[in-house]
Amino acid sequence: MNILITAGGTSEKIDNVRTITNSSTGKLGSAIALAFAETYTQPTDRIYYLCGQNAVIPEADRISIIRIGSVNDLMEKLTGILTTERIDAVIHSMAVSDYTVDTLTTKSSIASSIADFISQNGPSAALEPETLTAQLIEKAFSGTDTLGSENKISSDIEDIVIVMKKTPKVIGMIKKLQPAALLVGFKLLSNVSPETLIDTGYNLLLKNNCDLVLANDLSGINELGHRGFLISPDKTYETFETKSQIAKGIVKRVHAILNNQ
Incomplete structure (x- = not known):
């Protein structure tokens, strides 16, 4: 099984020493990569981890670290993998810049x-x-x-x-490049009601043909916890309270979906 995970944030160049970026740390993406690595038993299993320059790095066998900078850099690396390798699932947790x-x-x-x-x-x-x-x-x-x-x-x-x-919507290109890959999208909002968060996450799922979407609110993320809602195509969802729970929940659902195909 091959998994592709994006994590951290992109950086858009102002000049050759200055950039515009965001505050994403990649901690959740790293936790997801490690959770997948813990379930792998076959030597051929591989995890591609595309991450921002300052993202947290998961250290485990079969995780290939690929650093990226800008949105264009991300698109190039992502396209290269999705057009040359068979990928079973894409976990797109990266905070991609909306503007360059x-x-x-x-x-x-x-x-x-x-x-x-x-x-x-x-x-x-x-x-x-x-x-x-x-x-x-x-x-x-x-x-x-x-x-x-x-x-x-x-x-x-x-x-x-x-x-x-505006930059291109990277999530929209994933299924076009590899339609059979399972896609987990992520949506982050700030200080909205749970109903609005679920509705927005579900709309992202429908628009980009996602199999699952993890919706979270910035107000629910801190050093002690990370509240997230894992939304399914029928709009039902699971609620998690920590990064570890989210990571294990995503891995469990991804394996369940892939094993039923």
Whole structure:
């Protein structure tokens, strides 16, 4: 049996020394990897552990550690494995960045671009306010002198404007690359009702053809516990109170589903 686990967080580059990342530690992903490793008895069993640069590393036989940085890096590594290896289950617990850096500029560059636009186009009173605003914004962020990200941005710059763009939804590509793989998705929200959390997790399951989804709320995660709801396709769910319980619960359900196929 081959399992692929993603854990930790991605990091999006600002320049060659600075990144934008999140606070995911990979502790839950590591616990899941170790729980799977404890159940393995065959020499051919293997766990691929794709993790962020600062994620916790599980130490056990047959766990292959693969470090990734950005979302693009994750997609490349994930695609490589799913198109060359048979994977029985994917546990996608990684906190993937929703945005990546698109443009780096400054307030003064934006102001200069807008001034140039107005100067070149003359009075624009005939334009609808929304149209004029859209044109000004487009000019501001497409005609400015961007700072680039290949070198370290000077700390002498007084202000930096970072424009970000959406990243692809990695979970949506998994079943497309390997339809037969069992998929466990994860959903994290903050300070919502249990009903909202379950509904949101279930919607993620339906949208991405997941077999299970672990829904958790940031307010229920601390050093002593980790509350999570493991949601099934019929919207029933199991409740867990610690990372260890979640890890063992996921392993138990994954094995049960795969053994019934």
